[in-house]
Amino acid sequence: MTNSRARETTEAIERLYISMRHLFYRGFFKPAGVSGESIRSLLKTINPEIYGSMNIPSKLELDGLMYVLDRLPEGIEECAFIHLTSDEGFDKGSFEPIVPKKRRRNCYRIDEHQMNIEVLLGRSEIYDILTHLTFLFIEADKIRNLAFIQDENWKPTRAFKIIEEVVKGEKKFSRREKEVALIHLSSLIGRTFDETLNAYNTFGDDSNPDRLFKIIYNLGKVSLEDAKQTREREIHFSAILKERVGHHYFGEKWANKVKEVLFENDLHMRPLHIISANMHSVKNMLYANDALKKKDPKEVDYKLYGDISDKKELRDKVSKYALEEGLIYINDKSGSNIDVQIIDLSKTNLKNTPFGHIKYGGDDVIMVFDYAFGEQAFEVMDELLRPFEQKEEVYMMKVKSVSIMGKAGILAGGKGDIMIPTAHIFEGTADNYPFENALKLDDFIDDELQAFEGPMITVLGTSLQNRDILSYFMNTSWKAIGLEMEGAHYQKAIQVASKIRHHIAPDLFVCYAYYASDNPLETGSTLSSGGLGLTGVKPTYLITLRILEKILQHGKKEVSIKK
Secondary structure (H helix, E strand, O other): OHHHHHHHHHHHHHHHHHHHHHHHHHOEEOOOOHHHHHHHHHHHHHOOHHHOOOOOOOOOOHHHHHHHHOOOOOOHHHOOEEEEEOOOOHHHOOOOOEOOOOOOOOEEEEEOOEEEEEOOOOHHHHHHHHHHHHHHHHHHHHHHHHHEEOOOOOEEOHHHHHHHHHHHOOOOOOHHHHHHHHHHHHHHHOOOHHHHHHHHHHHOEOOEOOHHHHHHHHHHHHHHHHHOOOOOOEEEEOHHHHHHOOOOHHHHHHHHHHHHHHHHOOOOOOOEEEEEOOOOHHHHHHHHHHHOOOOOOOOOOHHHHHHHHHOHHHHHHHHHHHHHOOOEEEOOOOOOOOOEEEEEHHHOOOOOOOOHHHOOOOOOEEEEEOOOOOOHHHHHHHHHOOOEEEOOEEEOOOEEEEEEEEEEEEOOOOOOOEEEEEEEEEOOOOOEEEOOEOOOHHHHOOOOOOEEEEEEEEOOOHHHOOHHHHHHHHHOOOOOOEEEOOHHHHHHHHHHHHHHOOOOOOOOEEEEEEEEEEOOOOOOOOHHHOOOHHHHHHHHHHHHHHHHHHHHHHHHHHHHHHO
16 A cells, blocks of 8 residues: 555656656646646645644644745745746845745745745756745645635635734724634634644744734735635746756856856865755854853864754854954855855864864865855856866866765654765656665764665655555665755766766765655654754764764875875
């Protein structure tokens, strides 16, 4: 049964992406039209774990709603018209950008009924947004069907009238009256009073305590207007966006800037180690002890890194010191949303760091760049590894290693555990990318954390996975240990550059490691259950430690050979 459900899910995921791609090139669609219904039907067939009770008509999915709204602009539930655009100069007008809580993208409320969302990260971002919107439309229509009597007049229920009173704010509600309203809300959305009260507190804050009421009211209202055909919902894709997607428009600008900075600082002929990671762990491990006057540690001080993560004044001190000591920071203006740090190891004092024992003496350069998103990983890595021209000379990138660290969903363990991939398998295809990982299971023997080694699945979207397909990947001969969104895209670019186009030397080494942000097979541990918080500190820094050790030991060997 599980295998047949896994096959059904795989087919539905493939069809969903083909449909989304078709609608993108078509230019628009109506969520309540034939195309929109087709996408909804496929999402319901997949029934992703992250969207919980989406398929239950009488129950609203609150955790999934929070997950999606954190990644979409505030106020989107009020808008019937959603336009996906490229960077088209909206910031030059008087529009205030709205940045979602959990996604780095600029959005603009054009008028009462229209929201524009800037898409800069390629197809994966388009699929991500469309998946979240489809879930939102399913829940909105669910609210409409629960809040209005389905006859020609669509008369509102008593519960919806009370919700409307709260939203309009014309009457001052006492605490008891607000609790009565929450009871009516919980009855309407098919949730217990306790669940609804928790959601009310989670969604709201001091400036907008009734946000949950407003979201439910507006989703139902916009859905009703669509059903009555007074204002039909529409999603549009701009002509500029269609023109730019797939052409590395932002990735090329980003990579050119990085190469320009390397050239300007006379670092372009040095051995280069590329790390895709967060913007803090490498910097903290190389500079924090000196910046905060901590003495030569015998062991890695994970508590210190936790304190830095928790306290802005400590982060500011480390950043200021690192810049004084030669770290070059590139604040990305290309539109790729990927900042960069460049560290010249010949100028970096490693004595008072966890790497003092290595006795490194080389002149390697480390380039750390922020996380890419899905297919964008191929775009930025492909462009970065290309030869470049400066002052009428062509230079090859002197890449010695590429390291990828990030968050991923784990199948075999729990939140915070570590995954060491031996291959990336691209979901929905037979494409696979085996490689020799310089990081090994033995590098991560630890009393507090588990580590797992094996193939990982590069998925088309983390919000599309269900229990059946994940169990299939884990329990069959695939023996997958986790899922993420960038690995196969990175490895494809590395293999093309090193083995086919010969843009870089073929003898580089690669390090891949991920720590678990969630276990999508475990109830209460999916991405919609919340982030890792400080639980992520140890795995993040343990992976960073091992990557930097490999880089420094490699540089040390080269120095001894030269001598």
